[in-house]
Amino acid sequence: MSGLKPATVSSRWTALVILCAGTLMTILDGNIVTVAMPAVQSDLGFSPAGVAWVVNAYLIPFGGLLLLAGRLGDLVGRKRMFTAGLAVFTLASLFCGIATTPGALIAARALQGVGGAMTTAVVLGMLVALFPEGRERAKAIAVFSATGAAGGALGTFLGGALTSALSWHWIFLINLPIGLVSVVAAWRVLSADEGAGLGKGADYLGAVLVTAALMLGVYTLVQTAEHGWASTRTLVLGALSVALLAAFTVRQTRTAEPLLRLRIFRSRTLTGANLVQIAAIAGMYAFQYIGALYLQQVLGYESLTTGLAFLPAPLVIGALMLGLSTRVAARFGPRNALLAGLVSILAGLALFSRAPVGGSYLTDVLPAILLLSIGFGIGMPAMTGLAMSDTRPEDAGLASGLFNTTQVVGGAFGLAALTSLAAGRTADLAATGTGPLDALNSGYRLAFGVGALVVTVGLVLAAVLLRGNKRSKGMGTEAVSPERSAART
Template sequence: MSTPSESTRRSLLAIAVLCVAQVMIVLDQNIVTIALPAIGDDLGFSPSTLVWTVNAYVVPFGGFLLLAGRLGDLLGRRDVFLIGIAAFVATSIWCGYATGQTDLLLARFAQGTAGAVTSAGLLGMVVTLAPGDRARTRAIGAFGFASAGGGALGTVIGGILTDTLGWPWIFLINVPIGIAVIALALRVVPRDSGPGLRSGVDLLGAVLVTTGIMLAVYTLIETERHGWWSIHTVAGGATTALLLAGFVARQRRARTPLIPSSITRDRSIITANLVQALMVAALFGFMFFTVMYLGRVLELDALSSGLAFLPAPLTIAVVSLTIAPVLLDAIGPRRLVLIGLPVLTLGFVLFTRIRVDGSFVVDVLPAMTLAALGFAVTMPALMALGMSGVSAADSGVASGLFTMTQQVGGAVGLAVLGAVAAARTRSGLAAGLAERTALNDGYQLGFTVATGFLVAALLVAVVWASRTGRAATREPSLTEARVG
């Protein structure tokens, strides 16, 4: 029989393995962006179709998260995780050896589906594995770094791999990492068992929400090409609304709803998801506009642009792994959100001042560091709130819901911010501005609207905290703000 110290070490190692898996999944959403020019040149993509190298991953990833989280609750989260990561490794090999456009896009769709299956229940697994409250705060901080740092590292690693080994390696790098994760997970992640499919699966609800979310993400992505008021966008939006309305109605009548009422009625969980969606909407713009500003305005190459992002994951790592857990223990998640969001917003305010004749040190580094600091403080607090009061039996679907709001928020943000920035750039070019000046004006406006998303997130958090009696008098302990 294992001693307590051995059991604790095993749990912490299991959490570390799961965090590495999260880094790999999140990294893959961003690592492709910086390699797009090389992929386009090699496989002959047009500018309008090249973007689907990214979108073909994002659409199924967002759509399948909720269903994958519930399957983890019913069949066992470790088993579903292992199936997902094995599929992710296989589809990464497919992506790396794709020989044509259709081949790569099909591989990316399959990879996005595998990514959803892998990551849906990860947060729930991390929280339930943590041995005690103090370990739980450190685990949430580590997972926050994995989620945030993985995205920033994707740009850095993507630039290095593309310039040194070629674009296929942005996918093939997942193979040794994934195999190592599977081998370690089999040894250290304890196998859990769910009640099984016989306990009831809301198949109709699963079809409605999966189809609705995938269509929503697809419609938002395509607004840049078709326009916001085109038949394509209006029809897609209307159909999405009908599907999601049908899902909500189904949840009220289903004997075993996909999302239990204990989750939908919890104000902390719902508010944490809403604040996160608004925050991530701004952050997707940050990733996109910063990459574009570095490359098209400051005219840095792919490697230099990638390395320029290093301060972000480094800041996130230090804060998420050391400072955020201490603050989470000391003042609680609600107050921590109200501290982190203003810092994040200030970083975006600085980004609205980028200049055509600017420099990385003056125009990017201070804003990037502040934004990374604010995000590294806020994200673990939202994770704690997003999983607060959730029973162990429902932790998979709660985790899938939390990850899904990230994807939907990001898709909304990128669609809106990309549209307003492109419109401002086109207006500037039509007025006779130089291309770099017109682009810079567009990125400035994009950062301004992104700042508005963060202000809205802060307002939601402030109103919620003021209306929550416990927030005014006493923060919940982490024993309360955890998976039960």
């Protein structure tokens, strides 16, 4: 597969801008609804439990379809998959913005998840093909990572600002001009890649198994907040998800055209980076989701004030990823940059776990936000570079889909586990006569503390699994020729 290789340096960076614009939309929509949830619930008449589906309906198809979309991108061409995904996502955003019933919004959010998976699954593979040289690729990954990470934090700010100034409908309608321009620009600027062709064959049974396993797994995780971790429903669905995943793994060892070529896991760097990402993103959801709830429900912030409170996060993350993070990784190596970033994230969550009921923004919130932002800004580009550094050209789409899958699954796990734990602690304390605000805050503090423990697991995994890997020296993003890759395999 030839990949996407515009002839000039300027065209490559123009293509990167288009990839970042498409990614920004999908990342924003993962977080932009957080602050707007009370308004959505009131306007459309969602039940307290049902309103969670505004998030869940997006996460389930997004996480479940990433691997399949990545593989199909390799077969039909990544440009086609990326552009089609942008079109689906933009159309779904329109449906979200004009929704007038809970069912209509949930269905539109699910369609957004499908478009998001199609777009996101192939982006890293396209980026690797666009920038084959190590130094230039490192800069491109830093820009791309800054867009994704800052976009996630920026979503909270935009959600509050748009909801307060206009209405919650505009958190979705804002995607229309971005999406339309991105679709046209992608079709005109990105170089065509033919792909291997559907005639090459694909493991469609494997696609059904892994998609069903991931979608059922994500569904089970996000429902634990309502049904509990030890309930019969959770245990049965969880066991079925594991069984489907095991069947998929066996299938990949026996079929001639596997969906997931298991040889990619021979790279300790790729495997380790994906495992670390699951833990890091799961812990970070304590910041992105529980943090917004703490500001609104404990400190009494309005939607706009909550958005402004989180504004330092995208500013710090963007500034670091576009400058310092690349130099830190070049000077100390991506593994060490990742470790430093995880330590900073851990410190930020530890500070949040001490947040009091009558907390002050300057002393109890801002320092934690800055630590978390610094950690994410330094660590995420290093983790992305490590995950893609040993990828064969023909596996780039698959590795990209896998990396994005672990990101979404980690987020879904974090959202489900942390909200479930927080709700359980709050209910237990309320039953013993603790005041509502104290009980609520205690639940959030538990979620922050558990988030810190999960990030600690990621820190240990990074220290152990990435230890002594010579390819982690420098930026860890140097190009790997097909011949060298084949020789190693």
